[in-house]
Amino acid sequence: MRAWLWLTTRSMANRRLSVGLAVVSIALAVTLLLGVERLRSDARSGFANTLSGADLIVGARSGPVPLLLYSVFRIGDATSDIAWSSLEAIAAQPLVKWVVPLSLGDSHRGFRVLGTDGRYFAHYQYADRRSLAFAEGRPFEGVFEAVLGAEVAEALGYRLGERIVLAHGAGTASLAEHADKPFTVVGILARTGTPVDRTVHVGLAAIEAIHLDWSGGAPIPGLGLTAEETRRFDLSPRRVTAALVGLKTRASVFRMQRYVNEYKGEPLLAILPGATLQQLWGLMAVAEQALLAISALVVAVGLAGLVAVLVASLGERRRELAILRALGAGPRDVFLLLAGESLLLALAGCGLGAVLLFTLTGALGPWLEARFGLVLVFQGLQPREWLWLAAVVAAALVASLVPAWRAYRLSLADGMTIRI
Amino acid sequence: MSGTSALDIAGLRFAWPGQPPCLAIEQFGIGAGEAVFLHGPSGSGKSTLLSLIGGLLMPDEGRLRVLGTDTAALGASARDRFRADHLGIIFQLSNLLPYLSALDNIGLACRFSRRRREHAGEVAAEARRLAARLDLDPSLLARPAAALSVGQQQRVAAARALIGRPGLVIADEPTSALDAERQAGFVDLLLGECQASGSALLFVSHDLSLAGRFDRCVRLTDINRPEGAS
Numbered sequence: 001m002r003a004w005l006w007l008t009t010r011s012m013a014n015r016r017l018s019v020g021l022a023v024v025s026i027a028l029a030v031t032l033l034l035g036v037e038r039l040r041s042d043a044r045s046g047f048a049n050t051l052s053g054a055d056l057i058v059g060a061r062s063g064p065v066p067l068l069l070y071s072v073f074r075i076g077d078a079t080s081d082i083a084w085s086s087l088e089a090i091a092a093q094p095l096v097k098w099v100v101p102l103s104l105g106d107s108h109r110g111f112r113v114l115g116t117d118g119r120y121f122a123h124y125q126y127a128d129r130r131s132l133a134f135a136e137g138r139p140f141e142g143v144f145e146a147v148l149g150a151e152v153a154e155a156l157g158y159r160l161g162e163r164i165v166l167a168h169g170a171g172t173a174s175l176a177e178h179a180d181k182p183f184t185v186v187g188i189l190a191r192t193g194t195p196v197d198r199t200v201h202v203g204l205a206a207i208e209a210i211h212l213d214w215s216g217g218a219p220i221p222g223l224g225l226t227a228e229e230t231r232r233f234d235l236s237p238r239r240v241t242a243a244l245v246g247l248k249t250r251a252s253v254f255r256m257q258r259y260v261n262e263y264k265g266e267p268l269l270a271i272l273p274g275a276t277l278q279q280l281w282g283l284m285a286v287a288e289q290a291l292l293a294i295s296a297l298v299v300a301v302g303l304a305g306l307v308a309v310l311v312a313s314l315g316e317r318r319r320e321l322a323i324l325r326a327l328g329a330g331p332r333d334v335f336l337l338l339a340g341e342s343l344l345l346a347l348a349g350c351g352l353g354a355v356l357l358f359t360l361t362g363a364l365g366p367w368l369e370a371r372f373g374l375v376l377v378f379q380g381l382q383p384r385e386w387l388w389l390a391a392v393v394a395a396a397l398v399a400s401l402v403p404a405w406r407a408y409r410l411s412l413a414d415g416m417t418i419r420i
Numbered sequence: 421m422s423g424t425s426a427l428d429i430a431g432l433r434f435a436w437p438g439q440p441p442c443l444a445i446e447q448f449g450i451g452a453g454e455a456v457f458l459h460g461p462s463g464s465g466k467s468t469l470l471s472l473i474g475g476l477l478m479p480d481e482g483r484l485r486v487l488g489t490d491t492a493a494l495g496a497s498a499r500d501r502f503r504a505d506h507l508g509i510i511f512q513l514s515n516l517l518p519y520l521s522a523l524d525n526i527g528l529a530c531r532f533s534r535r536r537r538e539h540a541g542e543v544a545a546e547a548r549r550l551a552a553r554l555d556l557d558p559s560l561l562a563r564p565a566a567a568l569s570v571g572q573q574q575r576v577a578a579a580r581a582l583i584g585r586p587g588l589v590i591a592d593e594p595t596s597a598l599d600a601e602r603q604a605g606f607v608d609l610l611l612g613e614c615q616a617s618g619s620a621l622l623f624v625s626h627d628l629s630l631a632g633r634f635d636r637c638v639r640l641t642d643i644n645r646p647e648g649a650s
Contacts, residue, residue, distance in 0.1 A: 003531040007517075014519030319514055325476065326511070328504020328532040330497050 004333070008341050011320070015313060019345065022302075022309045026349025029302035030392055031356040033295040034385055038361065040288055041384070042376050044281070047073070050194040051273045053125025054100070054244035055253050058082070058090060058260055061267035065283065068276040071102055071242040074112045074195045078104060081239045086265050090245065093259065095252045098123050100244040101237065103207045106166045106178075111152045113166050113200045115207035115240070121147075123246055126194045136160055137187030143205045143235065144227055147187035151197035151369070160185055166200070166210060178210040181227045205235035245270070299392055303399045306345055310338060310403035314410065321411045335408040342400030343393065350389045354381060424488040426450040426588045426620030427473065432482035434472060441646040443468055445482075448643050450588070455611055455621040457631045460640030466624050469640070470592055473622070474507060475499035487587040504533040508581030508589040508619065512596050515577030516565035522572075523547055523561040526579045529586075536584025543583070550579040553616075554609050570597050571606070578610050585617040592624050600629070607633055 012019045052072055059067040060080035069075040084101075091099040100123050103115030114120075121132050121139050137160050140147055148158055158164070162185040167177045183202060191197055209230040247256055253272060260270035321334050329337075358378075365376040381389070427450040434443040442465045450456050460466055471477040472484060475491045476499075484492060487506050491499050508529070516525045526547035530537040540546040551561055554575040560568060565576065574594055581589050591610065595603040607623070607630050614621045623634060631637040 006531075010519050010524075011517075320517055323511075323515060323517060326474070326503070326509040327529055328500050330500040332497070333500075 004337060004340065008337060008344065012341060018309050022306045023345055023348045023352060025305045026302040026346060027352035027356055029299040030350050030353025032298050033388055034353065034357045035360065036291050036295045037385060037388060046193065047277060049127035052244055053129060054273060055247040055250060056245040056257060056270045057242060057273055058245055058268055058270045059242035061269045064271040064276045065280050067242065067269055067271055068273060068280065070104065072273065074199065078241045081241050082268060083239055083266060084237050086263060086268060087240060087243050090260060095247055095256050096245060097248045098246040100124065101204060101240040102242045103204055104241045106168055108164055108166050108200045109156060111198050111200055113202060115202055115204045117204055126192050132196065133190040135188050135190040140186055140203050143203060143209055144181060144183045145186040146183040147189060147201040148185055149189055149197040149199045150191035152200055153188045158185055181210050204237040208235045208237055303396055306342060306396060307399045307402050310342065311406060314403060314407055318410055318414060321407060322414050325411055331408050331411050334411040335404045338404035338407045339397065339400045342396050346393045346396030350392055424452060426452055426454065426487055428485040430483040432484055433480045434468060435480060443644055444646045445643050450620050450622060453618050453620055455614060455634045457634035457637040458622060458624045458640055459626055459628060461626065464640045465644055466640060470590055473590065475503050505535040506587045508586040510577045510581045510591040510594045512593040516573055518564065518566035520565060521562050522565055522568060522576045525565050525576055526551065526583055529580050529583050533584065536586065539584040546583055547579065550582055553613055554579050571602050574598065574606060582613050582617055582619065586619055588620045588622065589614055590622050595625065603630060
């Protein structure tokens with residue numbers, strides 16, 4: 001056995017270019033496969049962790065998935081909003097424990113601005129019922145005060161006391177800025193690994209104040225109110241984008257959902273966040289599976305490359321096989337020699353692929369989090385990933401039957417006669 | 421091994437599937453430690469005979485004993501082991517694994533056979549001793565086999581065939597790639613070493629000029645009469 005391992009490694013070292021390329025192609029395929037798998041599971045757990053502890057999410061009537069996406073994940077925009085009076089009616093229901101209003105639509109240098117009130121900091125929960133915590137400072141109290149998510153503060157280098165200007169709209173290149181009404185940073189939240197980290201939080205009154213002199217998404221010409229002047233107006237909110245609703249008992253969730261959906265004042269929609277997330281995964285499953293299938297195909301291409309390298313090498317190795325036969329190797333030994341070589345190459349490819357995966361997640365993790373809010377957990381190989389690697393090695397062994405069988409046939413036919 | 425003949429063939433018949441018989445040998449033998457020169461035109465069945473002796477082919481009929489063992493009675497893997505233990509084989513050309521050093525190539529036979537490893541004692545030292553006896557400069561031994569000249573390669577192959585003192589050495593036209601002067605030198609070295617290690621030698625060639633150096637010269641067409649076989 002040791003003699004065979006010694007011979008195999010020496011023989012592979014002799015063909016290091018073609019063998020090395022085969023290993024690299026397998027490694028790249030494995031990195032892709034594991035990377036897709038890791039992105040998928042980390043995206044799922046990231047989304048699940050964001051679910052905010054709310055029993056219901058209420059918004060204007062649209063689809064459940066868009067409502068979930070814009071209210072909790074800050075993806076996409078609301079098509080309509082809801083009246084403050086509707087929200088008060090819901091809050092007054094005996095089954096309701098708390099309501100957190102959410103007002104979206106503005107941004108600051110690419111980060112979304114969320115208008116809410118103190119109840120947000122009290123009731124918002126993420127990842128296993130953890131509440132929001134302040135890394136520095138306090139919740140907003142005055143109109144022109146802001147609380148930053150951890151990522152916003154870090155990416156823009158903001159500290160407490162910083163003066164910031166909000167922009168109308170959610171794009172990264174907003175032209176219309178509320179430059180005349182700057183905000184002061186009074187608090188920075190601890191990191192959560194959820195979209196909260198990428199959000200600028202202000203009071204609902206602030207949202208009203210910066211839009212007082214606006215109409216239809218643009219400033220009203222000639223009506224420039226200063227921050228001081230806005231304080232003379234009634235800044236109580238009239239409309240919000242959505243609301244998180246917590247109930248006294250979970251058992252009443254369907255009754256409350258029906259109440260909201262049948263609300264007479266305006267068309268509303270209430271969703272159960274967990275159920276809607278499942279619906280979202282249902283929609284995503286096709287794309288996920290397509291991605292996974294493509295990665296599996298890439299692995300198949302890598303293995304086909306491995307088989308091609310081994311089969312091509314058999315031509316020049318026929319002589320080697322005949323010498324080994326003369327020295328006492330049986331056809332079975334020749335078969336095992338080739339299969340063992342595939343195994344070694346597949347193992348090397350998997351090892352290199354895992355190293356590449358770790359390097360890439362280490363290098364790209366911060367960028368993915370900043371750009372897409374996707375938090376990659378830096379961790380060792382998971383049971384599921386070990387299974388994938390085992391599947392790749394098993395597939396390599398099955399694929400190696402092709403060159404191994406061919407070598408077996410050749411060595412039976414050639415015996416110890418050298419044919420070149 | 422003295423007393424047991426190295427090779428004992430009687431009433432041997434062999435035909436490739438679907439073809440007329442190509443070997444029919446009534447009687448052929450090699451004594452222990454005897455050096456026999458076997459010659460015949462190409463196509464006369466030399467390679468087939470060597471494959472039969474090596475245990476890679478099975479005779480259809482007859483007796484074939486190598487060093488007293490009826491190899492046809494052994495299982496396939498036992499035959500492979502027998503070949504590793506008792507036969508040293510030298511090919512016409514390219515005997516060596518190009519990616520191993522000359523020294524590793526010589527020692528290779530001992531990696532596949534415990535018996536030959538035990539007979540060789542300290543394998544590397546024995547390989548060096550044989551190489552020196554075969555006139556190979558010690559500085560060549562660390563070089564990869566592919567870097568050696570054809571003559572040097574054949575002497576390395578001879579050392580590999582001889583290491584661990586196998587009972588029978590088979591050489592299949594080992595000198596055909598060498599010029600006349602080197603042919604004689606190679607054969608003398610091979611004969612000397614076979615004698616020293618007590619191995620019988622079956623030397624196959626079509627070049628009769630070498631025949632005089634052997635104990636006995638046999639023409640294959642004299643002992644093989646396949647047309648009378650059926």
